[in-house]
Amino acid sequence: MARLSGVVALAALVALPVGAAEVEGVRLWRAPDHTRLVLDLDGPAEHKLFTLESPHRVVIDVSGAKLAASIDGLPIADTPIAGIRYATKDKRDLRLVLDLKQPVNPRSFALRRHEKLPDRLVIDLHDRDRVEEKTIEQVGTERDIIIAIDAGHGGEDPGALGPGGLREKDVVLAIARQLHKAIDANHGFSAKLVRSGDYYIPLRDRVKKGRALRADLFVSIHADAFTRKDARGAGVYAVSSRGATSETARFLAQRENESDLIGGAGSLSLGDKDDTLAGVLLDLSMTATMNASLDIGGSVLSSLGSFTHLHKKKVEQANFSVLRSPDVPSILVETGFITNPQEARRLRDPAFQKRMAEKLSDGIVAHFNARPPAGTRLAARGTGAAKAHTIARGDTLSGIAARYNVSVAALKKINGMQTSMIRVGQTLTIPSS
Known part of the structure; x- marks a missing residue:
């Protein structure tokens, strides 16, 4: 690998005990606003992260580590990562280079061993040009x-x-x-x-x-x-x-x-x-x-x-x-x-x-x-309006009454029922509570 230079954005050092850690697994996850790369380690290790430009890259150095897992086949297609390379730096450290399609805001942190999970190094690449989710303004005063x-x-x-x-x-x-x-x-x-x-x-x-x-x-x-x-x-x-x-x-x-x-x-x-x-x-x-x-x-x-x-x-x-x-x-x-x-x-x-x-x-x-919240379309319909319920498999009259906060007697009366027997597909009128 060619010598890397031109540090421009970020340097981070996590103080953990130094050891000849081995990277036993590598996984990649894509979220709506960031990409997460996870390295499974057989023990804690120091790491350093920095970015380079022309072209944009993220570099991770893991002290005394060796890569024992494959980085081939990681699902990078829908991520900012164009490719991943690795080499040994100074004959002892593992260097990972993430070649980028566009600049990102990277962040890294270590997670110590927890229950059956190993020590892990997590690298999050946050999108810079993400379109923020906008709240849709309701037309008029009623809302969903x-x-x-x-x-x-x-x-x-x-x-x-x-x-x-x-x-x-x-x-x-x-x-x-x-x-x-x-x-x-x-x-x-x-x-x-x-x-x-x-x-x-x-x-x-x-x-x-x-x-x-x-x-x-x-x-x-x-x-x-x-x-x-x-x-x-x-x-x-x-x-x-x-x-x-x-x-x-x-x-x-x-x-x-x-x-x-x-x-x-x-x-x-x-x-x-x-x-x-x-x-x-x-x-x-x-x-x-x-x-x-x-x-x-x-x-x-x-x-x-x-x-x-x-x-x-x-x-x-x-x-x-x-x-x-x-x-x-x-x-x-x-x-x-x-x-x-x-x-x-x-x-x-x-x-x-x-x-x-x-x-x-x-x-x-x-x-x-x-109980429709004030200002909603349901509240605007009027609380006194009758509602309908279509019987589904497993429904009982007492369960329907409890669900709508009405009595079984009121439910039977409004529907002209002499018994509590109901059938799938039958529609009941629900009295206002």
């Missing part, structure tokens, strides 16, 4: 109800693992995409995907995106694991300022809050004492948001209960980092336990994923139909 859908994990963080290599990040993204379609099919609703592909977003940034969208609801989709393989059932969680309502909720919250250590969130470390990792008490100003989250969660749980087994028959609470928004009602939905072999088979099934999404949508839409 915005639902922010967050598929958990992604990219470097696969989430929980099930039988046969089933990965949580893939399952929940598939369900999130189906939920996006189901929500958008309802007049007066607009769904937005927080994560639209296989890349990682730090927990705090997920919360920020929900707030930036001015979402009426932030719903985080998961399919988690537990220590017992017989743990099963869907569940709905809201944030808590007083600890978890069950041991399962506490375990799941702790596991999810470690995602940044797995997915890579820059300078975050176990010594960080801010609210993302340490679990501080929520401010009293969140009380109204928390109550709204519990109300929405109840509607979603009721809808899920007509379709699948529930882990708990009430909305649980735990200190999930991704739910800590001060002004956006937020819920976390466990679609099932991926460590349970029977539930893993269902979670892998596209038909189950679609049905799960439809039931989530039913619960969300039912809540906002009954």
Whole structure:
């Protein structure tokens, strides 16, 4: 490799113990606003990053390291990277050169070994000329109800693992995409995907995106694991300022809050004492948001209960980092336990994923139909207008009544029903609550 010169933009040195580290794996992820390159190391190592111009390049020197993995076949087609080269510098250091199609803003950081994950060196190449997402101004005073859908994990963080290599990040993204379609099919609703592909977003940034969208609801989709393989059932969680309502909720919250250590969130470390990792008490100003989250969660749980087994028959609470928004009602939905072999088979099934999404949508839409936020198209329709519900497989009269916050007696009266028997495809009139 020719001698490199002309340092122009950035120099960074991470103080870690020096050793003859070996690069055992190289992976590349593309996100909407940046590209992430990850080097798996068999031990910690110092590294230095700088940029060069004419042509644009990013250079990474890893002290005392050797490349034992292949860099061929990395998916660079839709990234700013034109090619990747490597050589040995000063007979001891590994030098990687990223030839660029256009200039980027690079950033690098090291992640220490965590559970089964090795030491890692992460290089993020942030796009310079990214077109920022604009908020669409509504014509007139009425607006859609915005639902922010967050598929958990992604990219470097696969989430929980099930039988046969089933990965949580893939399952929940598939369900999130189906939920996006189901929500958008309802007049007066607009769904937005927080994560639209296989890349990682730090927990705090997920919360920020929900707030930036001015979402009426932030719903985080998961399919988690537990220590017992017989743990099963869907569940709905809201944030808590007083600890978890069950041991399962506490375990799941702790596991999810470690995602940044797995997915890579820059300078975050176990010594960080801010609210993302340490679990501080929520401010009293969140009380109204928390109550709204519990109300929405109840509607979603009721809808899920007509379709699948529930882990708990009430909305649980735990200190999930991704739910800590001060002004956006937020819920976390466990679609099932991926460590349970029977539930893993269902979670892998596209038909189950679609049905799960439809039931989530039913619960969300039912809540906002009954309690539309001021200024929305639904609110403008008038709260006294009657609503209709078409019976789906698994529905029960009591479940429908709970979903729309009306009594079974009122539901039977308005529909002229003598018994509680219903049939798939039948349309019921829902009385105003």
